[in-house]
Amino acid sequence: MMRTLLAALCSMCVFAVHAQGTAKWADPAKVLRVAIPIAETGFDPQAAQDLYSATIMSAIFDPLYEYDYLARPNRIVPRTAEALPEISADGLTWKIRIRKGIYFANDPAFKGVKRELTAHDYVYSLKRLVDPKMRSPNVFILRGKLAGLSEAVAKAGAKLDYNAEIEGLRALDRYTLQLKFADTDYTFLPALTATQTAAVAREVIDAYGDASGWVMANPVGTGAFQLKEWRRGQKIVLDANPNYREEFFPALPATPDADARAAFSAMKGKRLPQVGRVEVSVLEESNPRLLAFNSRALDMVDVPRDLVSRALDDKNRLLPAYASEGVTLQRVSEAGLAFFAYFNMNDPVVGGYAPERIALRRAVLMGYNVADMIKVGLQGQGTIANQPIPPEVPGHVAGIRSSTTYDPALARTLLDKFGYKDRDGDGFRELPDGKPLTLSMGSAPTGENRIRDELWLKNMRDIGIRIEYLHQKWPDLLKMSRAGQLQMWQVGWSATSADSFMELAYGPNGGESNLSFFKNAEYDDLFRQSRKAKTDAERDKLYARMTEIVAAYAPMGGGIYRIENTLAQPWVKGYKKDSFRTPPWRFVDIDRAGLKPGM
Numbered sequence: 001m002m003r004t005l006l007a008a009l010c011s012m013c014v015f016a017v018h019a020q021g022t023a024k025w026a027d028p029a030k031v032l033r034v035a036i037p038i039a040e041t042g043f044d045p046q047a048a049q050d051l052y053s054a055t056i057m058s059a060i061f062d063p064l065y066e067y068d069y070l071a072r073p074n075r076i077v078p079r080t081a082e083a084l085p086e087i088s089a090d091g092l093t094w095k096i097r098i099r100k101g102i103y104f105a106n107d108p109a110f111k112g113v114k115r116e117l118t119a120h121d122y123v124y125s126l127k128r129l130v131d132p133k134m135r136s137p138n139v140f141i142l143r144g145k146l147a148g149l150s151e152a153v154a155k156a157g158a159k160l161d162y163n164a165e166i167e168g169l170r171a172l173d174r175y176t177l178q179l180k181f182a183d184t185d186y187t188f189l190p191a192l193t194a195t196q197t198a199a200v201a202r203e204v205i206d207a208y209g210d211a212s213g214w215v216m217a218n219p220v221g222t223g224a225f226q227l228k229e230w231r232r233g234q235k236i237v238l239d240a241n242p243n244y245r246e247e248f249f250p251a252l253p254a255t256p257d258a259d260a261r262a263a264f265s266a267m268k269g270k271r272l273p274q275v276g277r278v279e280v281s282v283l284e285e286s287n288p289r290l291l292a293f294n295s296r297a298l299d300m301v302d303v304p305r306d307l308v309s310r311a312l313d314d315k316n317r318l319l320p321a322y323a324s325e326g327v328t329l330q331r332v333s334e335a336g337l338a339f340f341a342y343f344n345m346n347d348p349v350v351g352g353y354a355p356e357r358i359a360l361r362r363a364v365l366m367g368y369n370v371a372d373m374i375k376v377g378l379q380g381q382g383t384i385a386n387q388p389i390p391p392e393v394p395g396h397v398a399g400i401r402s403s404t405t406y407d408p409a410l411a412r413t414l415l416d417k418f419g420y421k422d423r424d425g426d427g428f429r430e431l432p433d434g435k436p437l438t439l440s441m442g443s444a445p446t447g448e449n450r451i452r453d454e455l456w457l458k459n460m461r462d463i464g465i466r467i468e469y470l471h472q473k474w475p476d477l478l479k480m481s482r483a484g485q486l487q488m489w490q491v492g493w494s495a496t497s498a499d500s501f502m503e504l505a506y507g508p509n510g511g512e513s514n515l516s517f518f519k520n521a522e523y524d525d526l527f528r529q530s531r532k533a534k535t536d537a538e539r540d541k542l543y544a545r546m547t548e549i550v551a552a553y554a555p556m557g558g559g560i561y562r563i564e565n566t567l568a569q570p571w572v573k574g575y576k577k578d579s580f581r582t583p584p585w586r587f588v589d590i591d592r593a594g595l596k597p598g599m
Helices: 002-019 051-060 119-130 149-156 189-193 202-208 258-267 286-294 305-310 355-367 370-377 408-417 447-462 474-482 498-505 521-532 536-553
Strands: 027-036 065-067 076-078 093-097 169-173 176-180 225-231 235-240 275-282 300-302 328-333 336-343 382-384 438-443 466-471 488-494 560-568
Touching: 027 300, 051 225, 051 235, 051 275, 065 189, 076 189, 119 149, 119 169, 119 176, 119 202, 189 498, 286 300, 286 305, 286 447, 305 447, 336 355, 355 408, 355 447, 355 536, 370 382, 370 447, 370 560, 438 447, 438 474, 447 466, 474 488, 488 498, 498 521, 498 536, 521 536
Parallel strands: 027 275, 438 466, 438 488
Antiparallel strands: 065 076, 093 176, 169 176, 225 235, 235 275, 300 560, 328 560, 336 488, 336 560, 382 560
């Protein structure tokens, strides 16, 4: 109750300042209404991993760096850091200066003291990633990378000593963070843009942490917004953080595109954030999301891919009904690998490395018509993924063609050859030992998934394989997936670096980013080498071989590079869409001046 009251009083203070005209920012009368399609899991940066929770957390918490809001190609710029890291000649030591005068949102955990962000907060937060007690699914971000970190974890037993010095992770003073790497890593900087490396305050974790040290319901950060209200799986309300530092809309890059020019023109010189509140609705079904935008209950919406024809014509242009109302469209290819099917390599039916198991997985992927999913399920908004790294991410290797070609005839031949035959004449194959063969795939109950499930049923029936679905909410499927309790699932991965996509098959990350639990010694060795590669050409060669290994063993496949279309109401100003799906909330404004009556 005290925390709610404190937040309400702070919001009133912001309103009073604005009403007096002394600061034109964080106007509580400006409410941005948006939606996410999947329920969040919680708001602890080091504990949560899903995109939907990260979307909320990116407004509350600050990592050291971020991607420039307007620049394309994307480039990394400081967020709470003063500048890019100062790196030693051997590449092993990084010094990062923290900006002074950045404060956490007010919270009872601080006992009435205005709490400044320091380098010690980043040391503490990064240690949380590897704390055995935390069992963080994001431990792979730091595993084995910093000098002395592995030894500290091994010594910790069940719980890390946060007060113990670690050579590779130190605060040299109040505003200087030092990282010392155990080995050269030329791919690490993008990790410092991730929500998982954002700063939390130790006082908050001590005050609200559960038995594992997770704080999913009490997020307190230094970001532009703070949590005001949370109805799980329904609605999240964020209010502007009254302690937010003085920040203004970013400068126009040297070579801006038209959308960057328009955003800059609308927002030049404005302090961030302009909106005083963000209301996020969880709308899992496609129709309600688009209808909410059409009725002006949402200010922005990502067009559901199964409803694209209701917003765009056959040339992907905005329909006249929207254009005439002043609605704007921005579309980009996602920096993500969507709908890739993975097999649990520990499963007794589809897992393992024996030739017949590899043959089964490859046949399943050959039998799945990804092009149909793009045509029917995504209404043309995507292309078949030819490698794990999407084209929008630096490190995508031009010329690689590792995707399994749709060929049901060859799939049937392969299954016959390795003993997967229909012995009882019911139209479905049995295992080589004569036992029933039934695939089980996780599926969330959404319209897009129902289309996908029907396509899988049809495709598998065509090659004689029975498939059933385990229907659960997406957060529950994620938990089961990490625990190795799903035989198959189609999921997506979104990241800003090639290294992160290649981690999807890295053995030590089993149950974290590697949901297939795939293990291959050559792949793991090449992955470690890729982090030491000094040139893109050298790294690309390693990535190409790693991609060949994944294609040969088929622990996953069938991915799609999706195209995302976002609609914005005419009163939304300053929006610039990017491939990394960065929430634009702190950069946009709501301005109805000059609009037609009723808008």
